[in-house]
Amino acid sequence: MTATDADLQPTRSFQGLILTLQRFWAAQGCVILQPYDMEVGAGTFHPATTLRALGPKPWKAAYVQPSRRPKDGRYGENPNRLQHYYQFQVILKPNPPNLQELYLDSLKAIGVDLGLHDIRFVEDDWESPTLGAWGLGWECWCDGMEVSQFTYFQQVAGFECSPVAGELTYGLERLAMYVQGVENVYDLNFNGREGDEKVTYGDVFLQAEQEYSRHNFEAADTEMLFRQFRDAEAACRAYLKAGEPGPVGEADRQSNDPRHRMAQPAYDQCIKASHVFNLLDARGVISVTERQSYILRVRELAKACGEAWRRTDAGGLAGIVPAA
């Protein structure tokens, strides 16, 4: 093994952990995607999960997704909490019958010895009110620590999943802290080098955590954000309308084509609205009652996008009625 290979051992570097998971799931036939280029609260929001979970077409993908949780910012002072962290997301549709075994194999691949560590599947039903989605599954525990979420999607954007997709979400920092044996996230070895060449998680992200915490809690321009929420909501609706089949412009030569033509751009606006809402929430300018109505507004967008997606090629062009 060359020196570089050793540096990239999952137990030695954060990036090595990511690369190992990518290789593992690539070997299972997943397309290895890159993070979605928008701010999202969780890897599930990536269209490769949310939209691809809908419709009949098989789909296997894995990717890292930075997750933004404005409210979880702690100005870099808490060793476990971050307003920006990485999730490793795997989606397999339909879920293979041995998904649990595959998951356990992936833990082995990143250096968890299953003869030494106590792995448990503890009930945790997942629900995303903003995505109109829910599923059943577990938190996966390693020696009492939650290291992953394991979910069988039952419904997304208000539609029954048919077939059901299995979704795995690894909390990368937590897992890395575990396999590297460090107590503080900022002490994680990022690149696996030692001495002068060593780069820690703190070197990369500590300043960002401080700056974004300040931004999220103190400075984010709420007036602008409220405007952006309304704009994103309106744009989402407008794009959905504009993407409806029918003779809209000159480019349209097949007016009988039943396909929706702009589900993904519309969904980007739904993602945008969701993140803007999270920022407003962190600024504390949304009251408890309003909160519910904002969540509902995002959900309505997600549902409309999901409905449009199902009328696209990748969505399977299925004429299935929405779930009650």
Add this chain to the structure above:
Amino acid sequence: MPDLLLELFSEEIPARMQRRAAEDLRKLVTDALVERGFLYEGAKAFATPRRLALHVAGLPARGQDVREERKGPRVGAPEGAIQGFLKSAGLASLDEATIVSDPKKGEFYVAVIERPGRETIEVLAEILPAIIKSFPWPKSMRWGAASREPGSLRWVRPLHSIVASFGPETETPEVVPFAIDGVEIGFTTRGHRFLAPQAIEVRRFADYLPALERAFVVLDADRRKDIILHDARDLAFARGLDLVEDEGLLEEVAGLVEWPVTLMGAFDERFLSIPPEVIRATIRANQKCFVLRGAPGPDGRERLANAFILVSNLVASDGGAAIVAGNERVVRARLSDAAFFWETDRKVKLEDRLPRLDTIVFHEKLGTQGARVARIASLARALAPVVGANPDLAERAARLAKADLVTEMVGEFPELQGLMGRYYAAEQGEDPTVAAAIEEHYKPLGPSDRVPSGPVSVAVALADKLDTLVGFWAIDEKPTGSKDPYALRRAALGVIRLVLASEARISLRAQIATAASGHGRDSGAFAEDLLAFFADRLKVYLRDQGARHDLIDAVFALPGQDDLLMVVRRVEALGRFLDTEDGKNLLAGSRRAANILRIEEKKDGRAYDAAPDPALLSLPEEAALADALRSAGAEAGRAVAAEDFEGAMRALSALRAPVDAFFDTVTVNADDARLRANRLALLHALRAATREVADFSRIGGEGR
């Protein structure tokens, strides 16, 4: 006799659902068998995280033969009748029928239909798939490629294989022949996920249980619990510590492992400065670990030890060292969070948190938590003198009672609400009764929860519950059937138990009006309905205590009964009175009087409610009764006014002899209309006198 062994092997079943699911499986299968006439000797069901299993012992190999005789038409009956008979009896020709002769009816055909009993295994093949497909999981899911199709199998988590074996002990059993959506059915199961993952062949229950044990699976949840409890106590004992037992946690933990391995971990002693309830909540809720008690502290109070018990599912190759280390890391991180909350929460005084409550909506139609606190505070102040509390302290406690809802600690552990408020109040030097009331104002939380006794606690607890009840009545969000989302029945029961335990004299009607005015409402529209709700709850409560609910009705039927303590006192006195000879006879007499009155008043179309005319009392027994009624009625009235219900009953008991004598000698329906009217008026006076204590017409019969 043959046995059934059924095992449903799946991915991890939520711990909280396992016991119920095993019981449902047993009941559904045995009920279906019994319904089809198949009796069995015994049945027992089991659950582990990955399997539900059922053993039904002593089933017959096949059902009973059925022999049925069906009577047909006369010999020589018309062809149509004959054909109809053959068809309905399933006979090919009359040759298959027998002829019976009857001296009266002559000769007629009889068909003897013999149906052999069905093979039990066939019946099982019918029953089992139906039960599996409609199994009553609280939440179920679809999965895998099969979930493309609508109506695919639902199970709590993916179901992988089924063992369904049927046969006698001495022979090789058979697989019950049925199929479910591509789930494998046969004799194959698997052991522990990590310790014995290979396939195991099982034939019958007698070898199933030991085969699982060899494969590191303890099938019986109660045995897993015993093992955990025993090992945990041993581990604690060896260190001179005491296990803080926790049945709910034990049940849950036993549902998270197939092969329990109990280990002990420790945490830094400095965390013991955090309140013990917080340590326990942290370790229990997040880690599902048990805490331990050490030697008492210098103040003689119980102290937790800086150790915990964890239950793993693995016989680890290093003896569990890595598992303990991992759990300790997580416990350390969690306790650090808790210590941080404990430190930071105490930097802000409770009253400084109150403005935050103004931003939290309690209920859309009932305003914010802040508004609620203001209402409860003024209500607590008003109630204070009634329960013997200092009004300033009651108001202060109520003002601070909800402040801990916006602390970090309660945000993290909602179950610590109240308790944290008490700690923080004590830390900031509040009066001890105020601190206690902050914790206790939520109590009692159920029929078996402790009722607070400190007057300040009682005042705030009553104010909190009355405000909630009145608020939800005002917006017409009352409990219906099994739906009681705001736990209003519990709140009303809480009021009842608080009032009775503290012997507080409270006019509910007046307090409802006061509470309603806090909501800016007039209680007129709903006060009677809410009082009736209290009456119902009181009935349920007293019935649970063994009181007769008809006596409660008899007391509530009197006007103006809104003082719970007095109602209960009266019911008790009435119950005791009716247990005496005098009471029983007076009840019989007054019932007789009431019957006569009802009939005669109906016949005459008028009421006999005037006072009896002394001039018309012709017989000595009449005069004696009239006298007794006058004095007993007045005395009972005086006693009731003085809240001396025993005295009132005693006064009434003086009526027994004159009432008996009256009915023995006096004819009520006298020929002389004036005498008759006067005697009816006398009976009316008897009813009126008894109504001083209760409406006797609501009291049921002897031994009811």
